[in-house]
Amino acid sequence: MPPAIMSVPCTMDLKFWPYDIQKCQITLMSGTFDGFQVNVQLFRNNSKIYLSTFTKKDHPWKILEAKKVRHAEKVEETREYFIQLNIDLTIKRNFQTFGAFVVVPSVAIPLFLMIQFILPVDHPKRLLIGFVCSLLVMMELLFIKFSLPKLGTSVPLIVSYFSECFFIVILTIVLSSVLGRLTHPTNPLLDFPPPQSVKMIMKSPLANILCVGSHASKVGLSGKALDDMETLDNRNANYSHEWLLVAKVISNMFFPENDWTELSEAISFEIKLTLYQEMEIV
Numbered sequence: 001m002p003p004a005i006m007s008v009p010c011t012m013d014l015k016f017w018p019y020d021i022q023k024c025q026i027t028l029m030s031g032t033f034d035g036f037q038v039n040v041q042l043f044r045n046n047s048k049i050y051l052s053t054f055t056k057k058d059h060p061w062k063i064l065e066a067k068k069v070r071h072a073e074k075v076e077e078t079r080e081y082f083i084q085l086n087i088d089l090t091i092k093r094n095f096q097t098f099g100a101f102v103v104v105p106s107v108a109i110p111l112f113l114m115i116q117f118i119l120p121v122d123h124p125k126r127l128l129i130g131f132v133c134s135l136l137v138m139m140e141l142l143f144i145k146f147s148l149p150k151l152g153t154s155v156p157l158i159v160s161y162f163s164e165c166f167f168i169v170i171l172t173i174v175l176s177s178v179l180g181r182l183t184h185p186t187n188p189l190l191d192f193p194p195p196q197s198v199k200m201i202m203k204s205p206l207a208n209i210l211c212v213g214s215h216a217s218k219v220g221l222s223g224k225a226l227d228d229m230e231t232l233d234n235r236n237a238n239y240s241h242e243w244l245l246v247a248k249v250i251s252n253m254f255f256p257e258n259d260w261t262e263l264s265e266a267i268s269f270e271i272k273l274t275l276y277q278e279m280e281i282v
Contacts, residue, residue, distance in 0.1 A: 130173035
């Protein structure tokens with residue numbers, strides 16, 4: 001039998017891509033020549049395959065285990081039989097640069113997004129940070145799209161993570177836009193004060209828990225600041241300072257929750273990959 005290079009399809013489970021370990025089976029059988037004409041035998045009946053001579057060190061796949069099994073398929077109507085050779089391969093993807101290209105950004109992007117929480121609610125750079133994070137996530141998704149194989153039976157964890165991360169980044173951009181418009185000093189979005197019940201809650205001990213106590217103490221329950229001692233009849237009331245308190249409370253409640261969600265998902269992703277590799281090694 002002359003040497004030949006054959007390509008065979010292999011169904012892949014890409015859930016833990018690119019640390020995935022695949023098991024493929026190759027079946028070699030002659031449908032033209034029976035066992036009397038082509039009788040393939042295992043060398044010394046050894047099922048082990050020696051790969052040191054045929055594998056490359058810089059190949060994208062690393063073969064962990066390979067074995068072959070010989071079967072003789074008999075035809076009941078005739079005395080003929082056909083030799084079938086099954087080769088089982090256990091291969092592991094060799095992707096050394098995955099940590100630098102995917103793992104590090106998956107942790108760095110949520111940390112970068114947390115700057116929105118540190119900046120004031122009406123700071124213009126909050127939107128800029130959100131747009132930059134969205135571009136980074138889209139670049140990661142494009143990189144993964146062109147790196148993933150076309151065949152696969154499941155969605156990789158890293159794809160699910162960055163898809164959820166992109167959704168959260170869009171939410172932060174929308175919320176920053178609304179809060180910035182709500183607290184505009186000269187052209188506020190709303191020309192009426194927050195409801196009395198909302199202001200009562202904002203001036204409760206909840207304000208200290210959400211780190212807005214210094215601002216809440218300057219807001220009165222009448223719709224004006226406490227230090228306003230006179231009211232001009234020809235001037236429209238400006239309630240932006242009270243809506244600013246509401247915006248700060250919403251920001252302090254929303255942004256940390258989403259950033260910690262992204263960080264916890266990134267840590268969970270790393271733990272799952274580590275446990276998967278250890279289980280496969282065992």
